[in-house]
Amino acid sequence: MAKIFAGIEAGGTKFNCALGTGPDDLRAETRLATTTPDETIGAVIEFLRAHARVDAIGIGSFGPIDLRTGFITTTPKPGWRNTDLAGAIRRALNVPVAFDTDVNAAALGEHAWGAARDLTDFIYVTIGTGIGGGGMVNGKLLHGLVHPEMGHIRLPHDWQADPFPGSCPFHGDCLEGLANGPALEKRWGHRAETLPPDHPAWKLQARYLALACANWACTLSPQRIILGGGVMMQAQLLPLVQQQTREILNGYLQSPEISERIAEYIVVPQLGARAGVLGAMALAKNL
Amino acid sequence: MAKIFAGIEAGGTKFNCALGTGPDDLRAETRLATTTPDETIGAVIEFLRAHARVDAIGIGSFGPIDLRTGFITTTPKPGWRNTDLAGAIRRALNVPVAFDTDVNAAALGEHAWGAARDLTDFIYVTIGTGIGGGGMVNGKLLHGLVHPEMGHIRLPHDWQADPFPGSCPFHGDCLEGLANGPALEKRWGHRAETLPPDHPAWKLQARYLALACANWACTLSPQRIILGGGVMMQAQLLPLVQQQTREILNGYLQSPEISERIAEYIVVPQLGARAGVLGAMALAKNL
Numbered sequence: 001m002a003k004i005f006a007g008i009e010a011g012g013t014k015f016n017c018a019l020g021t022g023p024d025d026l027r028a029e030t031r032l033a034t035t036t037p038d039e040t041i042g043a044v045i046e047f048l049r050a051h052a053r054v055d056a057i058g059i060g061s062f063g064p065i066d067l068r069t070g071f072i073t074t075t076p077k078p079g080w081r082n083t084d085l086a087g088a089i090r091r092a093l094n095v096p097v098a099f100d101t102d103v104n105a106a107a108l109g110e111h112a113w114g115a116a117r118d119l120t121d122f123i124y125v126t127i128g129t130g131i132g133g134g135g136m137v138n139g140k141l142l143h144g145l146v147h148p149e150m151g152h153i154r155l156p157h158d159w160q161a162d163p164f165p166g167s168c169p170f171h172g173d174c175l176e177g178l179a180n181g182p183a184l185e186k187r188w189g190h191r192a193e194t195l196p197p198d199h200p201a202w203k204l205q206a207r208y209l210a211l212a213c214a215n216w217a218c219t220l221s222p223q224r225i226i227l228g229g230g231v232m233m234q235a236q237l238l239p240l241v242q243q244q245t246r247e248i249l250n251g252y253l254q255s256p257e258i259s260e261r262i263a264e265y266i267v268v269p270q271l272g273a274r275a276g277v278l279g280a281m282a283l284a285k286n287l
Numbered sequence: 288m289a290k291i292f293a294g295i296e297a298g299g300t301k302f303n304c305a306l307g308t309g310p311d312d313l314r315a316e317t318r319l320a321t322t323t324p325d326e327t328i329g330a331v332i333e334f335l336r337a338h339a340r341v342d343a344i345g346i347g348s349f350g351p352i353d354l355r356t357g358f359i360t361t362t363p364k365p366g367w368r369n370t371d372l373a374g375a376i377r378r379a380l381n382v383p384v385a386f387d388t389d390v391n392a393a394a395l396g397e398h399a400w401g402a403a404r405d406l407t408d409f410i411y412v413t414i415g416t417g418i419g420g421g422g423m424v425n426g427k428l429l430h431g432l433v434h435p436e437m438g439h440i441r442l443p444h445d446w447q448a449d450p451f452p453g454s455c456p457f458h459g460d461c462l463e464g465l466a467n468g469p470a471l472e473k474r475w476g477h478r479a480e481t482l483p484p485d486h487p488a489w490k491l492q493a494r495y496l497a498l499a500c501a502n503w504a505c506t507l508s509p510q511r512i513i514l515g516g517g518v519m520m521q522a523q524l525l526p527l528v529q530q531q532t533r534e535i536l537n538g539y540l541q542s543p544e545i546s547e548r549i550a551e552y553i554v555v556p557q558l559g560a561r562a563g564v565l566g567a568m569a570l571a572k573n574l
Contacts, residue, residue, distance in 0.1 A: 064541055073541060074541055121430070121431040121432065133506075137424035137425065137427075137429060137431070138424065138425060138427045138429075138430070140424075140425045142424060142425075142507070142508070143408070143425070143508065144408040144424070144507055144508030144509055144510060145408065145504075145508045145509060145510045145540075145542055145544060145545075146508055146540055146541060146542050147508055148505065148506055148507065148508045149505045149508075149539065149540060150505055150506050151505075152505045152539055153501075153502040153505050153506060154442060154443050154498050154501060154502060154535070155441060155442075155443065156441050156442065156443055156444055156460075157443055170537045170538070170539040171535075171537060171539065173443075211441050214440075214441060215440040215441060215502060215506070216506060217432075218435065218436045218437055218438075218439045218440050219420075219435055219437050219440060219502070219503055219506045219507060220429070220431055220435065220506060220507065221429070221430065221431030221432045221433055221434055221435045221436075222431055222432060223431060223432045248441070248458075250457045250458060251457070252436065252439055252457040252458065253432075253433055253436060254351055254360060254361055254433060255432055255433050257432060258432075
């Protein structure tokens with residue numbers, strides 16, 4: 001009998017939950033508002049218990065998180081600081097629980113069923129309200145000391161061309177401070193999705209994302225960079241990022257993947273809006 | 288009988304060779320000038336053949352290199368473009384040959400016998416004539432698509448405070464362009480080792496290295512960052528880099544390793560000038 005995996009995408013505004021044997025065989029799905037830990041985790045447990053059998057559970061969570069303890073740690077989200085998310089679910093269901101960052105879960109989902117099939121080294125970065133990245137090196141998820149915080153790298157910032165000081169409360173003009181959704185809105189006075197495709201916002205946005213892609217490529221040497229999240233829904237953005245990344249690297253990384261096939265090197269996710277919850281299922285499958 | 292490993296540190300000015308069972312039992316060592324591939328590789332083979340037995344050979348090479356083919360590829364070093372380094376040595380000695388970047392070899396040496404013992408995730412970066420980095424993720428050397436080129440990341444560059452345009456022929460003011468040995472000399476008009484410890488050069492140098500350490504920490508989440516190479520021989524530099532890295536990260540990466548023990552987080556190599564050749568021996572041992 002095929003194993004039943006549950007995936008929980010634990011986000012700051014909602015928890016997406018699904019269970020089944022894989023993306024083509026989902027037996028149940030639900031979307032729960034993120035309210036208090038007791039209420040939301042209680043509702044997740046109720047959803048999971050409503051089904052005859054769950055063999056393993058994967059949780060891809062907003063952070064910062066502690067992978068060893070299964071806790072959400074120093075989040076600014078009211079009420080969620082020091083929440084024992086993985087433990088509460090493990091105790092209630094009494095099955096193995098895998099716990100990782102939301103971006104590592106999405107990376108694993110793309111590896112199992114999406115844009116990173118057959119790759120051993122790649123990164124998945126989400127560009128939305130926040131910017132975060134996960135990925136694989138040598139076929140294993142990247143964790144290290146804590147977990148990557150790829151959105152907080154520092155980049156060249158031409159203050160004359162772009163006087164916006166950046167919106168990150170920790171770093172000001174790190175990548176997230178310059179290029180997340182709220183930064184776009186604050187800089188231009190309009191929500192990102194209302195800016196026309198030929199607005200100068202997109203070239204500048206692509207510049208910061210391309211500088212970041214170049215830095216990640218130089219540091220990790222990934223076989224592919226997957227850029228997801230709400231901001232990447234603007235279809236005009238991806239080609240600009242591809243082109244500028246190649247220009248910034250300027251032929252230094254000697255690889256046809258970059259010099260000749262940049263459109264396959266920097267891509268958007270194949271699992272779309274379901275990347276998170278399917279990735280969480282992949283975490284469970286991976287146990 | 289203990290296995291005999293040979294290590295070859297293939298550098299642009301010299302090839303350091305050693306063989307033995309480990310760092311405390313070196314049976315022979317030699318240092319050969321890097322002239323032409325025929326002459327230098329011939330001398331390496333002669334050195335290796337002069338000994339009764341070699342069980343495996345490790346080569347840590349200057350680059351760029353192709354790990355799959357064992358070639359040095361597009362180096363600007365005259366005569367060395369497209370040189371079959373690993374193959375020539377393998378055919379001559381007929382034993383297994385491991386081939387990797389000089390920095391991955393040094394990283395492996397520090398893992399076997401130096402500052403990275405017991406770690407699974409760390410990076411080793413050399414700051415000298417060039418800047419390059421290697422390291423481990425999940426206990427395995429980092430390779431990816433080609434190999435990391437950590438020296439070529441882009442950083443904030445305050446042109447008013449530092450009008451030096453950078454010396455990298457590919458990128459201008461990437462990290463290597465701003466902070467390698469030649470950049471120091473060009474910016475200040477004196478060789479790095481002649482600048483007094485309280486010269487403003489060192490604070491600026493530490494700023495660029497700290498921005499890079501912060502970016503690497505955010506991207507890879509290493510358990511430790513080892514900074515080697517000639518420029519790091521200036522003892523006043525390391526504490527400045529440690530302090531500024533902590534300031535730049537500003538408490539965001541929640542880890543006592545960074546917030547409380549930065550002096551153990553960013554360190555210099557323990558194997559010193561022998562890191563390269565011992566690392567190459569570690570490559571052979573690792574086969």
